[in-house]
Amino acid sequence: MSHAATTSSVYAVLAEFENPTELLDAANKTREAGFHGLEAYTPFPVHGLTEALGHPRTKLPWLVFVGGLTGTCTGFFMQLWMQTLDYPVNIGGRPTDWGSLPSWIVVMFECTVLFAAFTAVFGMLALNGLPKPYHPVFEAKNFAEASRSRFFLSIESTDPHFDVAKAEAHLQALSPRSVSVVSTEQDSA
Amino acid sequence: MAALTPNPYAYDAGDAVLGGNHTYGSLTDKISRPVLDPTIRPGWALGILISGSVAGLLFVTIIYLVFTGIGIWGNNQPIGWAFDITNFVWWIGIGHAGTLISAILLLFKQEWRTSINRFAEAMTIFAVACAGLFPLLHTGRPWLAYWMLPYPNTMWMWPQFRSPLMWDVFAVSTYASVSFLFWYTGLIPDLATLRDQAKKIWTKRIYGLMSFGWRGSAMHWQRYETAYLLLAGLSTPLVLSVHSVVSFDFAVSVVPGWHVTIFPPYFVAGAIFSGFAMVLTLAIPIRKWYGMEDFITNRHLDNMAKVMLATGLIVAFGYAMEAFISFYSGNTYEVYMIKNRMTGPYWWSYWCLLLCNILIPQLLWIPGIRRSAGWLFFLSIVVNIGMWLERFVIIVTSLHRDFLPSSWSMFTPTFWDFSMYFGTIGFFFFNMLMFIKVLPMISAFEMRELLSKKLRHGHYGGGHHGGGGHTAPSPATSGAPAHGPVGTEPAGGAL
Numbered sequence: 001m002s003h004a005a006t007t008s009s010v011y012a013v014l015a016e017f018e019n020p021t022e023l024l025d026a027a028n029k030t031r032e033a034g035f036h037g038l039e040a041y042t043p044f045p046v047h048g049l050t051e052a053l054g055h056p057r058t059k060l061p062w063l064v065f066v067g068g069l070t071g072t073c074t075g076f077f078m079q080l081w082m083q084t085l086d087y088p089v090n091i092g093g094r095p096t097d098w099g100s101l102p103s104w105i106v107v108m109f110e111c112t113v114l115f116a117a118f119t120a121v122f123g124m125l126a127l128n129g130l131p132k133p134y135h136p137v138f139e140a141k142n143f144a145e146a147s148r149s150r151f152f153l154s155i156e157s158t159d160p161h162f163d164v165a166k167a168e169a170h171l172q173a174l175s176p177r178s179v180s181v182v183s184t185e186q187d188s189a
Numbered sequence: 190m191a192a193l194t195p196n197p198y199a200y201d202a203g204d205a206v207l208g209g210n211h212t213y214g215s216l217t218d219k220i221s222r223p224v225l226d227p228t229i230r231p232g233w234a235l236g237i238l239i240s241g242s243v244a245g246l247l248f249v250t251i252i253y254l255v256f257t258g259i260g261i262w263g264n265n266q267p268i269g270w271a272f273d274i275t276n277f278v279w280w281i282g283i284g285h286a287g288t289l290i291s292a293i294l295l296l297f298k299q300e301w302r303t304s305i306n307r308f309a310e311a312m313t314i315f316a317v318a319c320a321g322l323f324p325l326l327h328t329g330r331p332w333l334a335y336w337m338l339p340y341p342n343t344m345w346m347w348p349q350f351r352s353p354l355m356w357d358v359f360a361v362s363t364y365a366s367v368s369f370l371f372w373y374t375g376l377i378p379d380l381a382t383l384r385d386q387a388k389k390i391w392t393k394r395i396y397g398l399m400s401f402g403w404r405g406s407a408m409h410w411q412r413y414e415t416a417y418l419l420l421a422g423l424s425t426p427l428v429l430s431v432h433s434v435v436s437f438d439f440a441v442s443v444v445p446g447w448h449v450t451i452f453p454p455y456f457v458a459g460a461i462f463s464g465f466a467m468v469l470t471l472a473i474p475i476r477k478w479y480g481m482e483d484f485i486t487n488r489h490l491d492n493m494a495k496v497m498l499a500t501g502l503i504v505a506f507g508y509a510m511e512a513f514i515s516f517y518s519g520n521t522y523e524v525y526m527i528k529n530r531m532t533g534p535y536w537w538s539y540w541c542l543l544l545c546n547i548l549i550p551q552l553l554w555i556p557g558i559r560r561s562a563g564w565l566f567f568l569s570i571v572v573n574i575g576m577w578l579e580r581f582v583i584i585v586t587s588l589h590r591d592f593l594p595s596s597w598s599m600f601t602p603t604f605w606d607f608s609m610y611f612g613t614i615g616f617f618f619f620n621m622l623m624f625i626k627v628l629p630m631i632s633a634f635e636m637r638e639l640l641s642k643k644l645r646h647g648h649y650g651g652g653h654h655g656g657g658g659h660t661a662p663s664p665a666t667s668g669a670p671a672h673g674p675v676g677t678e679p680a681g682g683a684l
Contacts, residue, residue, distance in 0.1 A: 020641055043213060043382070044638040045410035058412045064419050082339060082347035094351060103351040106434060110359040113427045117367040117420055121374050124416035128409045131401035138404065144385035146405050147378065149213035149637075 011136040011184040012039070012156040013167040015176035016145075020046040023151040026174045027052035030153065033170060037159035041137065041152040043145075060123055067119025068112045075111030079104045141180035150177070157184075206301045206639065209483035213637050220379075220633045221386055223479055223625060232478060236622050243615020250608045251326065259329050261605040267596050268588045272606040273327040275580040276613065278435055279463065280320030281361065282456070282576060285428050286464020287313030288368060291375070292424035295417075301492050303639050304484040307379075307632040308475065308624070309468050310372040315620040316467070317365045319613040324357065353437035360434040367427060371420045374413075377403050378634040432457045439583065445526040446587030449514075455507030462500035462546075463576035465493050469569035471621065473562045475630065484631055487560045494559035497572065501550040504579075508547065522592055534599060535586045538578050545575025 017023045020042065027040060031054050038053040040046075050057075083089075083104075088096035094103075125131070137143060137154065146152050153176075155167040164181060171179050211219075254261060264271050287309040294302035325331050337358045339348050348355050380400035387393045403409070436456035439447035449455075469490070476485040515527035530539045549571050558564045590597045624630070 019644075021645070040407040041405045042407065042410065043217070043405060044378075044634040044641065045414050046407070046641075049407045050411045053407055055408050055411070058408075058415055060412050060415045061419065064416075068423075078339060079350050083350055087345065087347055089349070091349060091351060100351060106356040106430070106437075107350055107359045109426075109430060110356075110363040113367060113423050113430075114363040117363075117370055117423050120416045120419045120423070121370045124374075124412045125401065127412050128406075130403065130409075131398075133397055133402040135402060135404055147382040147385045147403075148217045 009183050010157055010162075010164050011182045012037075012140075012154045013164060013171060014041075014137070014140045014143075014180050014182060015153045015171040015174060016142060016178045016180075017151045017153065017176050018149075020049075020151055022176075023153055024048060024052055026153050026171075026176070029174060030155065030170065034161075035155050035159060035167070035170065037156035037162065039154040039156055041143070041146040041154065043147050043149060043151075046151070058127065060120070060127060063123045064116050064120045067123070068116030071112040071115025072108050074115065075108035076104065078111075079107060136182050136184050140182045141178055154182075205486060205643075206303070206488055207484065207636070207643055208486050211483065211640060213640060216636055216640055217382060217386075217633050219481075220484075220629050220631045220636065221383060224383060224627060224629055225387055225392075230478075233622060233626065237619065240615045240617075240619035240622060243612060244619045245615075246608050247612025247616050250605055250612055251322070253605065254326055254609070255331060259327065261603060262609075263601050263603045263606055265598060265600070267591065267598060268585055268600040270327075270584050270588065271600050272581075272602055272610055273323045274438075275577065275584050276610050277320050277323035277327075278456075278580045279577050280316045280323075280613065280617075281364075281435055282432065282460035282463045283467045283573075284313040284316035284320065284364075284368070284464065285432055285457070285460040286468050287311070287316070288364075288371075288424050288428040289461055289464065290468070291371060292421040292428065295421045296425060299492075300639060300642075301489050303635045304481070304631050305468065305472060305489060305493075306635070307372075307375065308471065308621075308630045310368065310375065311621065311624045311628070311630075312467060312471060313368050314365075314372055315617050315624075317361070317368060318620070319617050321361065321365065322613065324361070353434060353441045356434045357438060360431045364427060364431045367420070367424060371424055374417060374420065375632060375635075376628065377401060378405065378413075379629045379632065381405065382633055383629065429457055432460045444587050444591050445515075445520070445522040446530070446583065446591075449511060451507055451510050451514075455504065455510075458500045458503035458507070459576060459579060462497060462504055463573060465497045465500070466569040466572035466576070469493055469497070469565050470573065473566045473569075475625070477562070479625075479630070481631065484636065490562060490565055491556075491559045494553050494565055494568075497568075498550060498553040498559075501546065501553070501572070505547045508543065525590070526587060529590050530582060530586050533586070533590065535582070535589070538582050539586070542575055542578040542582055545571050546579060549575075 015026065017026060023040060023042065024046065027038065027049060030038060031052060036054070038055075040049055040053060042049070079100075083100060084097055090096065094100060140152070142150065143152070153171065153174075155162070155171065168179055168181065262272065264273070287306075290302050290309040291306045294306075325334050328334055336342075337348055337355070348358075350356075377400055380396050381403035384393055384396035384400050387396060433453035433456065436452035440449055440452040442448055472485055472489070472493075476482050512527050515523040518524070530536070550568060552558050552564070552568065558568075585600050589600055
């Protein structure tokens with residue numbers, strides 16, 4: 001976290017807060033001041049934070065819906081093919097055609113839930129870009145507390161008008177516990 | 190709101206869902222301590238030793254069973270299913286409470302679920318693992334169990350999808366996978382905490398890999414919360430369907446005592462009943478031995494007892510309907526079935542069942558009993574036994590005397606029936622003890638969320654009158670604050 005880092009090698013500037021209220025306040029002020037590329041790191045989800053940072057809502061529910069629908073169709077066509085088209089078997093005189101649909105509902109339902117649940121979890125991980133064991137922000141000062149008791153606000157260098165000095169000055173003015181600059185260079189582990 | 194003479198069983202607004210005087214830091218540390226503390230508690234070691242040995246018995250039983258065959262059990266004709274399916278349904282039922290607590294109580298916004306949902310979900314996974322052993326091994330040729338899956342094969346055959354036994358394959362596999370995903374997803378942020386708090390390099394690396402590099406980014410949390418909510422919404426109908434499908438194993442048949450339309454809701458209510466009993470059996474010792482009374486409070490015990498009472502009443506209604514309809518039907522076989530249950534050779538199991546599941550749980554109407562850890566522990570064991578007996582009665586007494594008297598027989602369990610059953614109990618407790626040691630048994634990030642609500646609103650369940658907002662950052666106080674008396678100002682978010 002050397003302050004002598006040039007703007008091009010800086011990943012982000014982080015400010016550390018002690019509770020979610022201060023963080024939300026800071027996030028709103030920072031967004032209103034015109035900064036972009038905002039991010040926050042918290043030990044639990046804070047309501048209203050993604051809006052305060054200017055992030056859009058996630059598309060995950062749509063993915064899960066499509067996943068679930070795929071599951072239903074898989075269950076249906078699998079049973080249709082196996083029980084009706086490929087090898088119909090007379091079991092106790094029960095219908096071997098579409099009349100068997102009620103007995104197919106259970107497996108269709110289970111396939112729906114299975115596919116939807118897998119889409120939810122793996123979709124969430126994929127959209128989050130996880131697993132990603134290393135990230136520059138882990139080098140920030142006191143970042144281990146981000147998963148315990150501290151709340152970090154970050155102005156990232158993806159902001160088109162990113163300037164280290166300006167970002168640092170703005171964050172200092174919000175009276176955080178500390179401000180640190182995170183560089184993109186990976187320290188030798 | 191304090192009474193003049195403090196009553197330990199009193200239920201007032203002071204029964205908070207989160208007690209003590211915690212900060213985010215102290216709460217996290219308390220939950221992480223059993224995992225990160227390298228010292229091995231002698232009680233835990235003893236538990237591992239005993240449960241491990243009993244699990245070893247399971248291992249030996251399985252090997253003997255696979256090599257020799259189902260004949261080592263007491264199953265015969267006509268009692269083709271006995272302890273094996275009784276135990277299967279018992280374990281699956283126990284598993285359902287975990288999903289109910291995680292998923293259904295989340296959807297109902299019941300905040301008291303937060304401190305119990307992690308180990309309840311772990312309980313579900315281990316219970317389903319134990320349950321799965323039985324349908325797998327009772328097939329007689331378990332090495333061919335993959336025949337139940339719909340894969341293109343050299344016999345050019347497909348499974349029979351009209352059978353509840355096939356529905357079971359899909360339902361239970363889906364339930365096992367989805368429960369595991371739900372549990373693991375809930376663990377990811379806590380694994381990140383362990384990664385950050387661990388001191389030893391290999392501990393850090395392992396938790397780091399398991400947490401996928403979670404860093405608590407706001408956008409990640411948004412997607413995470415969405416996925417979590419969706420999983421809860423999916424798991425709710427799933428858990429209802431799984432036990433309904435298990436009940437179809439019986440209801441779709443023609444055997445008197447099995448062909449009962451009330452079975453799906455009766456089984457689901459019974460599952461929740463026995464599941465909450467097992468959660469109590471686990472929660473009461475854990476909170477005592479790990480000092481988690483601030484997180485699993487009297488309010489939790491009270492609420493869990495109420496759920497047990499409610500589902501117990503539904504189950505009682507199910508028994509009453511079974512008996513009534515059997516007589517009311519006038520069908521010779523149905524009438525004989527219920528008479529045989531009440532007065533035949535297995536009469537003792539039926540009346541023990543009514544005692545354990547209907548009579549004794551009525552004690553839960555008494556508030557003092559609901560808030561007493563000792564009474565609840567006793568009651569939870571009674572209900573666990575009663576629910577096992579229920580499945581035994583349904584399966585064995587219906588099968589041993591059905592339509593044709595010349596086929597009637599008796600079932601006597603063998604040593605291997607018992608060794609398999611108690612072996613799975615040992616395996617279950619072994620897994621639970623290992624879980625307590627390597628993973629956080631309470632969902633730390635959800636507890637922090639709960640704490641933040643409490644600090645923000647000043648009162649939470651009334652026990653603490655904190656300020657409306659957070660205190661300004663004070664010079665860092667070293668160490669975690671001690672559990673102060675009720676009513677002291679919570680120290681905001683400062684460490």
